[in-house]
Amino acid sequence: MKDTAISVLQILEKSPGPVSGERIAEQLGITRSAVWKQVRELRRLGYGISSSRAEGYHLEATTDQLLPYEIQKRLRTRVIGKQIRHFERTASTSWIAKKLADETDPALLHGMVIIAEEQTGGVGRLGRAWVSPAGGIWATIILKPKIPLDHLFMITMVGSIAIARAIRKEYGISALIKWPNDIFIGDKKVAGLLLELAAEADNVHYGLLGVGIDANIALDELSPLLQETVTSLEAEVGRPVDRVALLARVLWEFELRYQQLEDGEYDSIIREWKSLSLTLDRRVAIKTINKTFVGEAIDIDEHGALIIRKDNGKVERVIAGDCFQL
Known part of the structure; x- marks a missing residue:
């Protein structure tokens, strides 16, 4: 959204009633035609703006898009989300983030969030397709970690905790974490994360934390197979959720725990993860590259x-693989 459009929007937001195009033009030093063009753009972005020749323009409803302006109005973070890039449709937010991080000093991008209203080529764990229709929250956070190499995996843990906590606090729903990186409500998945690292020897150039949340997606438009395993917040709450408020909460919850991670408070993060675990103390089936067991x-x-x-009494340590609740 251009600065002029934001300025027009801010005038409408502050006014308790309609504002004439002439008055907006005078305040901003632009023509009435330019005001009309910005109003048209705001409407295209989803803002409900009525107009009449007698009274002028009136903001009746805000947009439901995840626009940087709307998110940053609600942000309480110091770093995460202070830079945002928004796309209405793209193949993958992670591809955009990777291109930016490869072309720019990642330290300058630390905390930037890339958001798409819809992804056409979303990717999950092990290269699997991630269905990313309109109505969800599809984002990638660019990070320049100051974390020891052997604890970088905890970035995903921090992200999982942030999403589960945000859902619990916003909607009072008992969201839990299924190892290694999924968020569940009941027996269905509602969100997932993917961490990608660009590293050379002991030097981590950057990290990309991909986040996908099924917020207001239409479940009946998903494949029958996905409908058996996936839910949405809209379905659980019984109404469309405020995606802007949810994402702002997720970013805040993430920053709090990411700071703990940088400060070396590993035990507290692991304890919180365990307290939100759907997997621990449950019977599970594990599938790795080499074997499957329960x-x-x-x-x-x-x-x-x-x-x-395992059923034979032996204890096995699983670093990576798929985990299925039994």
Whole structure:
């Protein structure tokens, strides 16, 4: 959204009633034609603006798009989300973030959030397609980590905690974390994360934390297979949710715990993750590249590995793989 459009919007937001195009033009030093063009752009972005020749323009409803202006009005963070780039439709926010981080000093991009209203080529774990229709929250956070290499995996833990806490606080829903990186409500997935790192030897150039939340997606438009395993916040709450408020809350919850991570407060993060775990103390099936087995998930260790007590009594440590609740 251009600065002039924001200025027009701010005048309308502050006014308790209609404002004439002439008055807006005088305040901003532009023509009435320019005011009309900005109003037209604001309407295209989803703002409900009525108009009449007698009274002028009146803001009746805000947009439901995840525009930087709307998000930053609600942000309480110091770094995360202070820079935002918004796209109505793109292949993948992670691709855009990677291109930016490869072409710019990642330190200058730390905390930037790339947002898309819709992704056509979203990617999840193990290169799987991530269905990303309009109505969801599809974002990538660019990070320049100041975290020891052996604790970088905890960025995903921090992101998982942030989403689960945000959902709980905004809607009073018992969202839980399924190892390694999914958020569930009941027995259905509502969100997921993916961490990508660009590193060379002991030097981490940057990290990209991809976030996908099924906020207001239409479940009946998903494939029958996905409908069996996926839910949305709209379906759980019974009404469309305020995506701007939710994303602002997620970014704030993330920054709080990311700061803990940079300060070396690893134990507190692991304790909170465990308190929100859907996986621990449950019987699960584990599928790795090499094998499949079942057992009870009894713990996670200091490196994020899931500890399984198999049916034969042996204990196995799982670093990566798929986990299925039984």
